[in-house]
Structures are given as C-alpha cells and as structure tokens.
Amino acid sequence: MNQEAWKQPFFSSKMPACAVKGHWASFCLVDETGSGKAYGGLAYTIQDSTGQQYSGRLTGEGFAKLQGFYCGPVVLALEGLYSGKEAPYFGLSTRETYKLPITELQIRAEQTRFVAADGQRTESNPAQHQADRFYQVEVRDLVRHVAHLPPLAPRAYQPQRHALRMMAELGFGPPQPALSGVVLFPNLHTLLEVRPLRALRPMLSGDDRFCALNLYQLALMSTLSYCDFGQEPPTRPVDQVSFPLSPSVGNVFAEKLSGYQEAWKVDGEQVQRFYPLYEEVPYSQRFEIVPFDPELYPQNRSELAEKQEHPARVHFFDDEQFGTDTQAFITHHDQVILISVRGTASGVDALRDANAHQVPFAEGAGKAHEGFYQAYRAMRDFVLQYLGQFHDGQRIVICGHSLGGAIALLLAEGLRRIPSADYNILVYTYGAPRAADSEFSEGASSLVHHRIVNHNDPVPSVPAPWMNTTTKLWVPGAVMLFSAPAPGGLLFAAGLVRVGGNPYQHHGEQQHFMPIQLADGTLSSVLWKPGCESILEAGCNRALQLHGDMPDRANLLKQLLQANQHFMTASYIPAAWATLRRWQQTVDIQGPLVTPREFELIDHALQTMTQQLRDKNRELDRRRPTNQRSYGHEHNQALNAEIDRLRTSRQRLESLRWRRLDVRDVYGSQAHSADLQPSLKRWFSHRENREISQLASIPPPSHSDRGRPQPLDIDSIV
16 A cells, blocks of 8 residues: 655555554663663553453563564553552552652653763663663553653654554554653564653751751752743643743743752842752652643542642642732642742731731630731631642641741731640741741740841831730831832831730741851851840941931931842842851861851941940930939830840850751751762752852842842731
C-alpha cells in the first residue's frame, strides 16, 4: 500500500505497511551511567499497529525483546501502579484527596541519581553504542497520567512524539494525544535512558531552637509570598495548567524545584542572588503543588465553575471576599507544612487596617489588633481546609514579613488553640509589628516564635505599648504612619488612646540585628537577644525627635528615605545571609560569636541608651510640680525597669564574647543529616556564597532592590 511521505521514514523500503506478523523489537531501560539494573523486573505493556497488546517484565538488566508482532511500529508503556506500603508512596497513593497515580517506574526513577551535579543531561550514554536507536526519556513519556510529574527537561535525543499521531491514524488504540508511551520501531534495538526523578527542596530545621538556617531560608520564603502564584490560566482551567511566570510561587515549586533547577529569585526586581540551601530528594518528597487532572479528580472539572479546584485555589490565598488584601501560600512535604503570609502590598484597605483598636482574640486569651485579626480570620478557613487534606503529623512552619508576621502569629496561636487538633507549630517573623496585648502574649507563651528585628526598622515599634492605654511613654501625642518610602506621603493621627485595657506587647523570642560599621567602612550586624524594649524602639525614635507634640519633620523624612531597613531583599535577607555565613565561619574556626571590637561598639551603644533613659527620667520628673515629684511615679517605675533590662542585656552581650557555637546552632535538626554536606557543596558552588568578607559583612543592596519588597505600608506601621 502507498504511504504519505511523512510516514515513510518509519518503515523499511522493503517492508509493506500492512498487518503481517513476524517482526521483532527489543529495548533496554538504563540510567545515565548505562546500567539497567535500576529498572530490572519492571512490568511493561506493548501495543502493535493492530491494537493487540503484549505484556512482560524486564530482565534484571532492564532488557526485553518482543517477537512475532504485527508489522509496523509498536508503543511501549510502563504504567504498573505501585502496590506496596512504603512511605511516603503508600500515603500519597491512598490519601483521601488528590491520590497520586504513582507507578513502579516512578519509584525506580526516584531512586536513581544524576551524573551531572546540576541535573543537566549528559551528551551521551556509555551503553549508547550498543543500540540502533537511542532516546532520552522521562517517566512522563511512558505513563498516561502525568499531571503530578515535573515538566520535561531539555534533551538532545527525544522520542519521536509525532509517531504516536501516525499510530493513531493507523487505527491503533485511542486517539492521540490520549495515547501514551514511546514508539519503538521494528527490527531495531532501542536504548531508553530514563532521567532520574529527583527534586530540590529548601532545607528547614524542625527544631524549636533558633538556627541560622531557618533564619535565612524563611526570610526567602517570606519574601516569595509577595509574588503571584503564576498559574496559567489563573482561573477556570480546562485540561491543564502551567506556571510560566518567574518569579512566582507556582513557578518556583512546580517548575524549577520539581525540575531540579535552583531558583534564587524571590522578587521580580531582585538583582542580588540569594540561593536557598537546597537538599536533593526523591521527587515525591518535594514541596508539593497538587496536580490538575480533570480526568482523575472530579473537583478539577471546569463545569463546577466557582467551585472548581485547581492548584492556585488549593495553595494560594488572595483575599477578595473580605477585602483585607491578605495573601499567603501553603505547600508541604512528608515532614513540613510551610505557610508564608504576605504583608499588605496595596493601600486599598490600609487605613482600616491602621486601626489600632483591640478586639477579643476569640480563639484564646487577650485581645488583638483589629485589622490584623480580621486578616487572620479571612484566611483561617483556607488554612484549615488545606490541613484537613494534607496534614499527617508534619511540623507546621509559619513565616511572614511585616503585617504578614503579625497575621502569622495570630494564625499560629489560633491553630494551636484548636482542641481537636494536635498541630506542632514553629513561627519565624521578620519586622513584624505588635499584633496583640500582654494577655495574649502570656496566653501564647508556649507557642514557639522567633521574632527577627532589624535595629533600624521602625515597624516592630508599633503599635506602641502606650497605644489604646492611658500611658504614653515613648512618643506622646502622635502616631507615625507611612504610605510609601517615596514620594513619602505622611499622615499623623492622634486620639488613639483608650481608657483601660492591657498594653500592646510583642510575643516570642526577639532576635535583633544590631548594626555596626567595621574598620574598613563596610556594614555588618550582630544577631543577638537583647531582651529590652528600648533597643527595639531606638531605630524608630531617632526619627521622632519631638518639637512640642509633633515629630521633627526633617528627621522623619530622613527615616522615610532609609525605609529600605524594612525591606526583605535590601535588608533582612542580606543580614540573614551574613548571619548564616558568619555562624558557619565561627563554627569552622571555633571563635567567639562576638569579637572584642564588636562588643566595644555595641556596649557603647547600650551605655548611650542607658544615659538617655536616665536623662528622660529626670526630665519627666522636672516637668511635674514639685510636690508631685517622686521616683514612685509610674513613668519613673517604667523607665527604671527598662534601665534594669538594659543592664541585663549588656550581660547577655558580654556572654556572647565567650560563647562557642555548635553545628546545631547553625543548621538545627539538619546538623547531622546525611544530606547536609552535599547540600552545602551545592550551595558553595555559587560564587556569591563563596565570598568571605570580614566577619561576613552584609552585602550592599543594589538600587533596584530598594523598591520591592516591601514598601512601608500603613497597616503594618499602626
């Protein structure tokens, strides 16, 4: 019979394209080293051009040969589903929602490794010369349901996908593209190099104890929360979704990390490269983005309209119903559920969120900032639904920056208070304002919360302890609000004082970046736990030099121009990176955490603060009538207590001169992981991480890093 020209290359010129038996084909599955042992014993199916199906198993070397099939190409598939009980595969394939069609082939591919450290394909395979045809394939080439698998990686020797269309036109099996598998041609031996199914995931410590690893990693994840989810189409998908937008949450987790690519960009305008510390894991143990497959999952069908589920709705919260402008993402693997909450990025509801009114924290003790509480309540059901689907005893790690940190705290305490749940929660926040009152903080004392503060970031100073109380200790008469660092609209609001009530109070263990300038003029910082409020207030109060009852305008504008101290990419991330490098070096050389020169610089700052508090104490006393002057006055008591706390802070600082770090201080629960050294080797392969400046001084921000994220926003400040 005659053939169309495009079909002729697939057939021998001496062989008619008709249903005649008597032909053979052989094939071998191998890894990138040319060994087929990883795939030995796998079950396979082959269909010929008449639709007849043959089945068998690979030999111990991954080889198989089929003889006597009908003339023409055949299609090979390896779709045998996993039937064992091994974790996490059994759990993933049997869970109530989004059961994954995990095949035996997938598990074998997850147990192989890349030859190249970066996961790039090799140019050739050692066994390639033994074959008539050589294809570089992936698991998704050989199975039908592929939505849960990574996107295809670039390859030089790809199977001829259009051959499937040819087979469909010949009447073989279902129509293409539903037809799955790799086409093998008759009377030829084909070598199939299967790409390892490995992924990268950010290393995290599950310890309660603070560590430099989590400090850095969660700073990056907190910043990523400012990105879109990046799904295309964003709503009402029909048959498939993709995540082409970079950077975006979906692109990082579903594309780059799933495809073994190191992602470093967590902000669209970011220039400096800050690579997370990644560990290589079997693909099924990555941070998951659920698949979209309407054929497998009825909840994915587009006819459900507003009730349709897709990855963006499962993993990404972007509040429209309640109008709080709250945004967050959530993902998980077998050990960790990660929740990252974004601060406000627009001014739509900023003025309402700026309301410092306190409302009862219904889930527990005390009262919370009304705007922050409303934002937490808006996302609560979203989080609970996700946990109901995917929580299986993992550590829940919650992080957030600015307003996102305040919401993260309320969310963590709300989850902890659920009687029927047993959630094990760990919280890291960056530049977060006070979210609730002292009663809340006391009631949530058992919640593990590491609160990171940049010394020059004014946001953690608000709402001030005196707000909504009768005592105005720090800044009488005015509240500073920021709408943007440039051009810098300003708003001063008064009258936020309520009679009675408990003062706003920070929760958690403060980790404070204390800035210093090294001898060569470069900036560095020391991360420590001062334990007193005056250090926290100092960065903000320098801008609020009062003239009468209003801040000095010039100083306040200067503070606005230095608002990058609140940004993540320009401030918190570089400082966190410097701390990780510094602590790594400290462990390597077994040196002290604070050098004598650093102690001298910070000690001088503490002495200055102590003197300022004493001067303020005397000034307040002089303002009162002579017959009312007494060191028993509430102002005197508060200031004297703070002076005592400063003295204690200095003692803490001095102890750092002799403290020696251990590996667990740096890497937490990952300190003795077998994956740590390979992960560090990968991390140090990047030039940016090999640079060792004096005591890991903070890398200077580029100009493009000053704008995003995140401008000071009104709801974060008050």
